[in-house]
Structures are given as C-alpha cells and as structure tokens.
Amino acid sequence: MPRVVKLAVIPGDGIGPEVIAEAERVLDAATAGTDVTFDKTRFALGAARYLETGDTLTDEDLAAITSHDAILLGAVGGIPGDVRLKDANIERGLLLKLRFELDHYVNLRPSKLYEGAPGPLASPGDVDFVVVREGTEGPYVGNGGAIRRGTPHEVANETSVNTAFGVERVVRYAFELAERRSKRLTLVHKTNVLVNAGSLWKRIVDTVAVEHPGVDVDYLHVDAATIFLVTNPGRFDVIVTDNLFGDILTDLAGAVTGGIGLAASGNINPDGVFPSMFEPVHGSAPDIAGQQKADPTAAILSIALMLDHLGLSAESARVAQAVEQDIAGRGTASRTTTQIGDDIVARVQA
Amino acid sequence: MPRVVKLAVIPGDGIGPEVIAEAERVLDAATAGTDVTFDKTRFALGAARYLETGDTLTDEDLAAITSHDAILLGAVGGIPGDVRLKDANIERGLLLKLRFELDHYVNLRPSKLYEGAPGPLASPGDVDFVVVREGTEGPYVGNGGAIRRGTPHEVANETSVNTAFGVERVVRYAFELAERRSKRLTLVHKTNVLVNAGSLWKRIVDTVAVEHPGVDVDYLHVDAATIFLVTNPGRFDVIVTDNLFGDILTDLAGAVTGGIGLAASGNINPDGVFPSMFEPVHGSAPDIAGQQKADPTAAILSIALMLDHLGLSAESARVAQAVEQDIAGRGTASRTTTQIGDDIVARVQA
C-alpha cells in the first residue's frame, strides 16, 4: 500500500544545507522503487533567517512543522561572535524550542565504532552503545534568572527541574531498548552532589528495573562515566541520563567513535503525538561552510534512525549498511561532501 | 628561621590511609634537614567514623581542622550500596562541607602527561594544563529540594547559584596563573543553554581579560571541551570553569593523562583566611582497600601542590621531580603501594 510521509526539512546554517543535501539524496535512493514516498517541505530557519527577518521560530512555523510526520534538521547557529546575533539565541529559540514543544523526551544517540573509522583511542575495543538522553527537563528547562545584572552583586541562577513523570517515561524507554540490545543499562548522574534530582532518577531506575529482571543495571557518576568512555567504552550498552549529562557524554562518545562527523541523533516523541526530529550531533561549523569539507555521514545516519523510527526497517538497514561499508572502505584520500554522498548513494543502490 | 606548619591529616576511608601513609613519608623526606617541620594532627573522619559514631563532621572537628595551616586528605566514602550508609552523605557532609566552610574557591587540578605514563590516547602529544575549577558555587551549593517525594507527581529541583563575587575571584586567579604559564586561558561553560550563569561567566572573563592583554582567551562549550580533551589536549593551558563542569573535565583529564591514580588536586583558599586542602582526585576505592594495590602517586603529587602553596617551592620541585622520574622509570612490573612510596622517597633523598 503506497504510503506518503510528510517530511519537514530544516537545512539550517553553515554546513547544514550541504550535509542535508546528501542526506536527502540517500533517502531518495533508499526509498526508490518502494511503496513509500517522502513529501518534503523545506523550512528556512536558523541564523540566516533571523538576520533577514528577526524571526527565530514563529507560531506559524511551529504549527506548520508540527503538521508533518517527521523532521530532518541540519544544524543551526551563526558565526560565533557575530554582533548582529548577540541578542539571538538560535539554540534556545529554535533547536531547544522544537525539542520542548514537540515533547522530544527521548534524545537517542547511538555510538558505534565502525571498522575503519579513525578514533583517538589506542585500543578502543568493540564500541557499540546508545545514550538515551532525556530531552525535555533538567538544566535545559530555561528556568533561570539573574538579579543585579552587570553589578558586582549579580546573582545568576539556573534551576534543573526533574519530574517523576518525565524521568519515568525516558527510563522506561531505555529499559525497553536494553531488552532489545545487550541487556545492560547504566544510569549516569551525580547523585552524591545533586541529591534531590539524583535520588529521583535512582529510585525510578530501581523501580522500573524490577519489571526487567533480565537487564543488568549499573550506576556511574558522570565524572566516572567520562573516564570509562575513554578507558573502556565497550562496557556500555544503554546509558540513560539527564539532559545536560547526556549532552556532554554524547559529544565525548562521538569523539571516541570517530568524531562527531559520524554521530547521528534522533529527538524522539515515542508517543507519536508530535513528529520526531533527526539531526547530526555536530553543529553548523560556519568556518568550513560552503567548502564541501563537511562529512555528511552523521546526517545520513540520521536518515537511518528516521527510517527505523518510521517503521521502515529494511530501508534503514540499507542506509546503515551502506555507511558501514563506506567507512570501512575509507582510505586516506579526502573526498568532498558530495563525493561521500555519491559513494554512499551508490552503495545504497547496489 | 625554623618554621612549623600545622598540618591536619584526614586519611579517610578505603585506600585513603594507604596512599596518605606514602604521601606523609614523601613529605618527611622532602623536608628533612630543612628549616620547616610539619606538626601533624590526625582526624579520623569518613564513612568508618560515621558508622562508629553517627558523626560526619562535628562543629568541634571543623574548628579543630580550621586551626591548622593546611589539610591533607586521602579519600572519603564507604562501600557503595552499604545500607548502613544510606542516610549518610559523606561526600556532601564532609568533603563538600570542608570545601564550602573553608571557602576553597579555587579547586586546582593540574593535568600533565608524564613521559612513561600509560594513557588511552593513541597520539596525545604534549599535555600540560591546569583546570581552575570554582569550588564554592554552581550546582554544588546544595540548593535543591523535592515536592511530592516518592509519588508519581514528584518534582525535584537543583539550583545552580553563581555570583559575580564568586566568579570574579576565581577568574582572576585563573588569569594570574595563565600569566605565569603559557598565557592561554579557556573558559568552559554552556552559555547557549545556561544563559544566565553562562552570561555572568562570559562577561566577567571578558572584563578581566582587558587587564591581561597578553593572555589569549578562548571559549568552549563543555561538550566541545570533552572532544578536545581526547582529540587535542595539547591545546589547553589554563581552563577556568564552574564547579560541576570542572568535576567532569578533571576526571576525563585525569584519564587522558595516565589515570586518576596520578591526578592531584588542591582546594585552595587563596586569601589565606582558611587552610587549603590537598587531596588526590580519586575516590576511596573500597574494592581494593587494604590490598596495597593503590597507586599513591596522586596523593604524593598533592604533597607537591601543598608545598608549593606554602611557599616551599624547592621542596615542592623535589617531590614533583621524584614523581616524574619514577613514572618515567615505570616498566610493566607491578609494585605495591609501599614499594612505589619507597621508590619515590629514595628519589627525593637522592
């Protein structure tokens, strides 16, 4: 039965449009000749749009995006230090706004060390884990403020908000994922210092664990977790953690597994009430924008995550496999963004 | 002129007493035949004391410790999961309490990759930087709480408190340190998300930078900083950052530079109003306690930091050099805690 998926595409700033162009070609190749068609709408959002119109994300943009089945996002953010952007906060006003408004409470970030991928570790071993990062709470809620701003008596606060509702749903997702993987789950937090939030996370993990007797549960403080990510990343299967710790751990995990040029992510609303959003973990890298230097692999792997999320597992596997083969075949010769896209498209078509 | 330094020694739990024993021997060796004597008082504090008496740190303990010139601490914390400790929070009630009460606003954590030190990176390059971690503010203030605890409607908050006063003094310290080193300072924060605290840190760094035109100033988000710590740690000279980010970065930095068995730290009150406290970055590692398996090097390097802080720079250099030689001479043969102590003592005496 023919199926049409309405896809909102936000190429964004910097290298965003370049990597998204390749991701779209791979998506087309992977779905060519199948029953499924992607009906794409392009949204010009990001620093460029802000500079032109002063808008970051209007209510109309948000409503239009929400009416889609899925979202593909490149990267957003202008040139650091651009004075015209000094009052803009594209990250908060656009990227985080989408994650919060669309209730993307699972920020899914797989880390796999592909054969042939360059990595900084001397003997990484087999690395294949997924970070389930909470996406709608914690220190990301924007619950802060300052008094006496700009004076010697300024006090600036940031409040991390954590709810049983919010923690339980992401913890359940992580356990279910662990059941389908190697059945090991590590909670990462800082319970000895952030005693209130930490206690909530710990109690919920302990409670949900009872329903999953087959899953080995482990706890690490976030500082210790960074040590293991470089000394023994193979010990991890599923990591579940809060929004900020997840942000930190996944950049480090990306570096350990060949660089954030390869790291894909899904901002998932598992309930299906809102469209989920797929994006590379990397930023807009304005310094190399338009030079065909960016690696589109992270964006392409985000397509694989999206296809899987949409239930198109055969198509997802084709993309993932093509990427895996491409990485394994990488020599030292450097390729342009388009050449990498070409090579992966060819493998998808093969 | 003979000088007597009153030193409070808190061996603590787990491997704490073992590593402190070696650190004390090295201290004795480094000061033998000099004008300075260390008059030591031992404080039995930590999980063991809590289990015996129910006390973590009494007002009398605190007053007695405060009357000393410096503090040497091993490690505190009981066996994870010990039910008898479930209502204790030795970390908050003892370690953090000392840092806060004694206004240790500079948490100084050098990271140096010694020749011969084993590290996880394939090509680390020259690594020699110092993290200046704020020690009395941020998410560590204990300003959190929960409502409807234990119910599905629980909300648990943690508030990071940051003041111009607190940020400025640690930023000034970091700039002065950078002036004496390679004149590069990196602020690490998450200004795009924690906009209030981030803005305060950024503005203060920008302001103080004007007084230090010779120092190159750089900014990194904490997630990006973890990437550089594994891909190009040589880029760092002085990192200044908040309490929580500093906690995370220094464990990672320790791992990158040969493991936290080598990582020393100083909790400094630069004003000299309160005694500063020196401790290895590692924890109490109850699993290997009493087995002579712990590496006392981090505790011994903490002695070097302490001597330097006390103005005993020649003695400090002797200890640091002895450790450097010991690490360079390390083969694959394993040594007991005491043997490592013996070898370093011999080098100090040589």
Ligand SMILES: CC(C)[C@H](C(=O)O)[C@@H](O)C(=O)O
């Ligand atoms: C751009 C920024 C707000 C974002 C985050 O902190 O979540 C990014 O670092 C990420 O990990 O997707």
Ligand SMILES: CC(C)[C@H](C(=O)O)[C@@H](O)C(=O)O
């Ligand atoms: C034990 C813990 C409270 C402490 C911290 O988080 O500061 C430790 O990790 C450290 O880095 O000294």
